[in-house]
Amino acid sequence: xxxxxxxxxxxxxxxxxxxxxxxxxxxxxxxxxxxxxxxxxxxxxxxxxxxxxxxxxxxxxxxxxxxxxxxxxxxxxxxxxxxxxxxxxxxxxxxxxxxxxxxxxxxxxxxxxxxxxxxxxxxxxxxxxxxxxxxxxxxxxxxxxxxxxxxxxxxxxxxxxxxxxxxxxxxxxxxxxxxxxxxxxxxxxxxxxxxxxxxxxxxxxxxxxxxxxxxxxxxxxxxxxxxxxxxxxxxxxxxxxxxxxxxxxxxxxxx
Amino acid sequence: xxxxxxxxxxxxxxxxxxxxxxxxxxxxxxxxxxxxxxxxxxxxxxxxxxxxxxxxxxxxxxxxxxxxxxxxxxxxxxxxxxxxxxxxxxxxxxxxxxxxxxxxxxxxxxxxxxxxxxxxxxxxxxxxxxxxxxxxxxxxxxxxxxxxxxxxxxxxxxxxxxxxxxxxxxxxxxxxxxxxxxxxxxxxxxxxxxxxxxxxxxxxxxxxxxxxxxxxxxxxxxxxxxxxxxxxxxxxxxxxxxxxxxxxxxxxxxxxxxxxxxxxxxxxxxxxxxxxxxxxxxxxxxxxxxxxxxxxxxxxxxxxxxxxxxxxxxxxxxxxxxxxxxxxxxxxxxxxxxxxxxxxxxxxxxxxxxxxxxxxxxxxxxxxxxxxxxxxxxxxxxxxxxxxxxxxxxxxxxxxxxxxxxxxxxxxxxxx
Numbered sequence: 299x300x301x302x303x304x305x306x307x308x309x310x311x312x313x314x315x316x317x318x319x320x321x322x323x324x325x326x327x328x329x330x331x332x333x334x335x336x337x338x339x340x341x342x343x344x345x346x347x348x349x350x351x352x353x354x355x356x357x358x359x360x361x362x363x364x365x366x367x368x369x370x371x372x373x374x375x376x377x378x379x380x381x382x383x384x385x386x387x388x389x390x391x392x393x394x395x396x397x398x399x400x401x402x403x404x405x406x407x408x409x410x411x412x413x414x415x416x417x418x419x420x421x422x423x424x425x426x427x428x429x430x431x432x433x434x435x436x437x438x439x440x441x442x443x444x445x446x447x448x449x450x451x452x453x454x455x456x457x458x459x460x461x462x463x464x465x466x467x468x469x470x471x472x473x474x475x476x477x478x479x480x481x482x483x484x485x486x487x488x489x490x491x492x493x494x495x496x497x498x499x500x501x502x503x504x505x506x507x508x509x510x511x512x513x514x515x516x517x518x519x520x521x522x523x524x525x526x527x528x529x530x531x532x533x534x535x536x537x538x539x540x541x542x543x544x545x546x547x548x549x550x551x552x553x
Numbered sequence: 554x555x556x557x558x559x560x561x562x563x564x565x566x567x568x569x570x571x572x573x574x575x576x577x578x579x580x581x582x583x584x585x586x587x588x589x590x591x592x593x594x595x596x597x598x599x600x601x602x603x604x605x606x607x608x609x610x611x612x613x614x615x616x617x618x619x620x621x622x623x624x625x626x627x628x629x630x631x632x633x634x635x636x637x638x639x640x641x642x643x644x645x646x647x648x649x650x651x652x653x654x655x656x657x658x659x660x661x662x663x664x665x666x667x668x669x670x671x672x673x674x675x676x677x678x679x680x681x682x683x684x685x686x687x688x689x690x691x692x693x694x695x696x697x698x699x700x701x702x703x704x705x706x707x708x709x710x711x712x713x714x715x716x717x718x719x720x721x722x723x724x725x726x727x728x729x730x731x732x733x734x735x736x737x738x739x740x741x742x743x744x745x746x747x748x749x750x751x752x753x754x755x756x757x758x759x760x761x762x763x764x765x766x767x768x769x770x771x772x773x774x775x776x777x778x779x780x781x782x783x784x785x786x787x788x789x790x791x792x793x794x795x796x797x798x799x800x801x802x803x804x805x806x807x808x809x810x811x812x813x814x815x816x817x818x819x820x821x822x823x824x825x826x827x828x829x830x831x832x833x834x835x836x837x838x839x840x841x842x843x844x845x846x847x848x849x850x851x852x853x854x855x856x857x858x859x860x861x862x863x864x865x866x867x868x869x870x871x872x873x874x875x876x877x878x879x880x881x882x883x884x885x886x887x888x889x890x891x892x893x894x895x896x897x898x899x900x901x902x903x904x905x906x907x908x909x910x911x912x913x914x915x916x917x918x919x920x921x922x923x924x925x926x927x928x929x930x931x932x933x934x935x936x937x938x939x940x941x942x943x944x945x946x947x948x949x950x951x952x953x954x955x956x957x958x959x960x961x962x963x964x965x966x967x968x969x
Contacts, residue, residue, distance in 0.1 A: 348922050351914065372921035373930075381922075388919040392937025392944070401933055402923045409924070441937070458923065 300361070301326045301497040302347070302380075302466050307358035309339075309346050316342040318522035319358070324466065324515075327494040331508055331533065332501045334519035335541040340501045341385055343519065344470040348382040349375050362466065377409050381464030383455040385471040389443040395454070396438045399424055399461065406462070423461065430490055431457040432483045449480035456487035466497045473500075473507035485510030505537045520544055558653035560661050568670060568679035575673040587857040587889050588799050588828040593771060598712035598743040601683060604629030608707040612734040615763040615791065615958050619950055621698040622730075625686050627715065628705045632684040644696045644727070649685030649718055659689055663720050667749035667777045674773040678714040678745045685716035688729055690756075695726035699950070702731045706766065709740035717748045721756035721784075728759040730954075735767035735794065743771045744795070750778035752786050754808060761951065763791035763958065764800075768825055774800035782808030782837070789951065792819035792827045793962050799828040806833070806840035806868075816945050817846040818959060821854025821886070822966045831860045833875065835868040835901075842872075847942045848879040849935060850886035851966045857889040862896075862903050869900040876906040880938050882931075882966070928969075935963060 302324040309317040316339045324330050334340050346353045347360055349372040360368045367375055390398065403423075404414045415423075428435060433453050443451050452472050459467055472484055488511045492498055500513060508516075508530075516533055518526035520541075525548055526532065557565075577593060578585040608628050618624055623646040626633040632648050639647050639655060653660045670676055686702050706713045721727055733744055744766055752758050758778075766772055772795040780786050790802060804813045819827045833842040848856045858877040879888035890907035912934050920930035939959045946952040 348918075350918055371927075372918060373924050373926050376922055376924035384919065384922075388913070388916050390916060390920070390934060390937050392940035393933055398933070401929065402920075402925060405925050405929060462923070 300324065301363065302499070303361040304343075304347070305359045305361065307343075307346070307360065308356045309342055310354045310356055311342065311352060315356075316522055317346070320519070320522070320524055322517060322524060324497040324499055326497055328515060329492060329498045329500065329511060329513045330515045330517065331513035332499060332517050332519055333503070333533075333536060336503060338519045339522045340503075340519055341470055344382055344468045344501050347468060348372060348380065377406055379465035380468075381459055381462055381466070382468045382470060383452075383459055383472045385474065387443045387451040387455055389441070389446070391441050391444045393442050394439050395442055396424070398442045399458070402458075403461065427457050427460040430460055431487045433457050448475045449477065452476060452480060453483055456484050460487055460491055463491065465495060466499075467491070468499045468501065470501050471503065473502055473504060481507060482510065505533050508533045518544055520548055556654075557650065558657060560657050560664070561650065561653045564665060565680055568676045571670060572673065572676035572680050575671075575676055577673055584830060584859065585799070588797065588826065590797070595677060595712070595743070598710060600681060601629040601706075601711045601713045602708050604631030604705070604707055606631065606633055608705060608736050609633075609703070611736045612705045612707075613765065614703065614734065615732045615765050615793070616701060616730050616761070616954055618701045619699050622701045623696070623698055624701045624703065626703045626705065627683060627686075629708050629711065629713065630683055642691060644691065644694055645687060645689040646696070646700050647687055649687040649716055651684070652687035652689070656689075659720065660687060660718065663749065663751050664718055665749075667751065667779055668747055668775050672775065674745055675747060675775050677712075678716060678747045681712065682714040682716040682747070685718070688717070688719045688727060690721045690725035690727045692722040693724040696728070699728040699730055702729070703734065704732070705734045705736060706740065706742045706744055706770065707736040709737065709742060712743040712745060715744070715746045717746070719749070719758065719760065720751045721753050721758050723754040724756060725753060726757045730761040731763070733764040733766055733772070735765075735770060738767050739769060740767045741769040742767065744773070746772070746774045746776070748774070748776035750776075750786070752778060752780040752784040752811075754782040754784060756781070756784045758785070759787040759789075759951070761789040761954070764794055766794035768794055768796055768823060770795050772798040772800060774798075776801060777803040777805070778813070779805045779807045780811040780813055783810040784808060785811065786813040788813065788815045789955070790815070790817040790829070791955075791958060792817070792829065793958070795825065795827070797826040799830060801830045801832070803832040804834065804842060806835050806837060806842060809837040810839045811837065812841040813843070814945070815842070815844040816942060818848070818939065818942055818955070819846070819856055820849045820962050820966045821856055822851040822968070823854060824852070825854040827854075827856040829858050831858070831875070833860070833862045833873055835862070835864045835871040835873060838868055839870045840868060840872075842874065844875040845942060845945060846877040847939060848877070848888055849882065849939065849963075849966060850879060850888055851882040853883070853885045855887045857891070859891040859893070860905070861893040862905065864896040864898045864901050864903065866897045868898045871898060871901040871903065873901070873903045874905070878908040878938075879910070880935065881909065881911050882935070932963070932967070936960070939963070
């Protein structure tokens with residue numbers, strides 16, 4: 299059974315059709331990369347899988363672990379094991395990282411019918427995850443993403459992924475704007491949580507993260523459709539030739 | 554009031570005459586454009602009856618007394634003091650009526666010297682106020698324990714006129730907490746308060762005033778402080794209850810090197826209307842004022858904050874800041890924030906900010922994407938909004954009291 303399956307997905311935002319029939323399947327234990335030029339609809343795909351309220355699915359389905367989640371509430375998707383690392387994580391002023399992480403952790407536990415996490419267990423879990431994702435301890439008392447640099451925000455996203463242990467993670471351009479060190483931290487985090495029970499979809503414009511986290515499958519999105527699929531060799535090809543040839547191919551096929 | 558001190562009797566007589574010559578403000582009265590008192594008829598509110606001490610337990614408090622706190626309770630017309638004998642030369646925590654009788658030389662120079670009488674609410678208060686409270690700290694002394702004044706309106710359709718006078722002599726220090734409460738959430742009373750504060754040279758006062766009156770009550774407040782040379786005032790206000798009215802909070806930095814920090818939070822739901830009118834008056838050089846308000850409004854509630862920074866000629870090196878931020882939780886809630894500057898000195902730093910916003914849907918999406926149900930996500934954002942105000946204080950009694958009061962109030966505002 300595929301883990302995440304996107305079937306003929308059409309999506310509109312502000313009356314504009316962004317995705318025009320996307321099919322994509324991610325199996326357990328697989329790492330997929332979704333690439334494409336700016337404006338091809340990559341972030342829209344990530345956001346619609348997570349259930350962004352501003353996006354309107356006009357046709358098609360999103361199936362996760364055998365269930366149609368096309369209309370499911372965002373928080374339900376998260377508690378089912380879906381996770382999206384945001385391209386632009388939002389700040390929540392006045393809410394410390396500690397308070398936030400505990401609230402999230404407890405929301406998941408309560409939904410599973412478990413007791414709230416003890417202070418000791420919480421501290422141990424978070425400290426381990428912080429060490430893994432190279433997030434300094436001082437972050438605990440800072441307000442979530444408030445005044446964080448781009449790199450700090452991305453590390454917080456990976457920290458949350460490590461804590462939440464999702465069965466399917468989507469990384470929406472988590473690599474963009476990162477220096478080498480931060481990119482390495484992100485890659486380490488992803489490699490750490492990856493495993494036979496997990497599916498990963500890395501959305502990126504660039505190739506460099508794909509040298510640190512190696513995808514088994516590569517998809518190229520262009521003008522709201524997947525126009526090319528292949529293995530890691532596609533990354534090398536795009537690195538050498540850019541996206542121009544894809545555009546030419548699509549136009550040639552349409553002519 | 555047969556035994557009333559002459560100084561009060563004289564003031565009352567004058568105020569009664571004044572009150573009858575003054576009329577209520579209307580929408581054309583400057584400062585009253587956003588607060589409608591058309592529905593108010595002062596004649597409908599009789600004097601507060603004699604109160605019953607047993608009602609104290611029936612009013613839900615905002616603040617619990619800290620260990621060893623000196624307390625005065627006022628329940629309608631009844632004043633309950635803590636029985637400590639007032640001793641000349643020592644700090645005094647006592648009824649104002651009693652102080653006017655026993656220590657007229659301490660009361661007379663200050664009473665009515667801070668708040669001007671020519672205002673309909675002030676005059677009505679002065680004509681009819683109950684015993685009130687007088688807090689006095691002599692030179693270079695400090696009140697080692699906080700004071701908690703609890704003023705409770707138990708009667709309905711009555712006017713409770715409350716009056717507080719705080720005088721800190723040079724180098725003195727004190728912490729005074731006040732709370733205005735109703736017993737019956739359905740009672741429709743009129744609460745009229747005057748607070749006069751004198752912070753002497755180099756003196757230090759923390760003053761906390763919270764109101765959680767019934768949501769059918771009127772509140773009118775005229776609260777004014779004068780801070781003398783190198784004195785410091787830390788003023789905290791909480792507006793949680795009441796149906797409508799207006800509270801003025803005025804700080805005059807009268808002496809060089811004086812400073813004031815003013816922090817306010819208000820919340821509304823249902824059809825509540827809250828109005829805070831703040832003034833930061835810089836009348837001397839090298840003075841600092843820092844004012845921050847936050848408002849949380851749900852359902853059809855409304856609020857207005859008007860803030861004025863006034864810098865008088867010669868008040869050079871003034872550093873003044875004011876901000877008011879509102880979070881609207883429903884489409885029908887409404888807030889007006891009107892910052893103002895009047896600057897007559899040329900070497901000053903004055904900044905202000907006002908914001909009125911709803912919860913950002915992108916914040917809710919982010920939190921939902923991590924598994925938080927909508928109600929939880931909203932609450933977290935709101936708690937953060939309020940927490941930023943609480944963080945103006947280090948960990949300690951005020952930090953804790955504000956957190957507790959706001960968290961409890963959040964349940965009321967959200968209806969959970």
